[in-house]
Amino acid sequence: MSSLRKYVFWFIPGSQDLYGPEALEQVEINAKKIAEAFDNDPNIPGKVMCKPVVWMQTMTLIAQVS
Numbered sequence: 001m002s003s004l005r006k007y008v009f010w011f012i013p014g015s016q017d018l019y020g021p022e023a024l025e026q027v028e029i030n031a032k033k034i035a036e037a038f039d040n041d042p043n044i045p046g047k048v049m050c051k052p053v054v055w056m057q058t059m060t061l062i063a064q065v066s
Contacts, residue, residue, distance in 0.1 A: 004045035011035040012051045028053050 013031035015024055035050035 007046040009038075009044075009046050009048050010051050011038065011048055013053050014056065015053050016056045024053060 011031060011034065013027055013034075015027045017024060031053065032050045035048050038044050038048040
């Protein structure tokens, strides 16, 4: 696993905008906390970086590309 330490892993949270901007802001806050906990976990190799919240439409587009 030591070979993975040089990598950065992205934590990409997804949500829908059905519940308004306050809910999306809370998703972002929670996602940052989760990514930080992963990044500080010695059992997880590499760095974990939180990326911005993507909406369901964005996730659908990503699925079409892969």
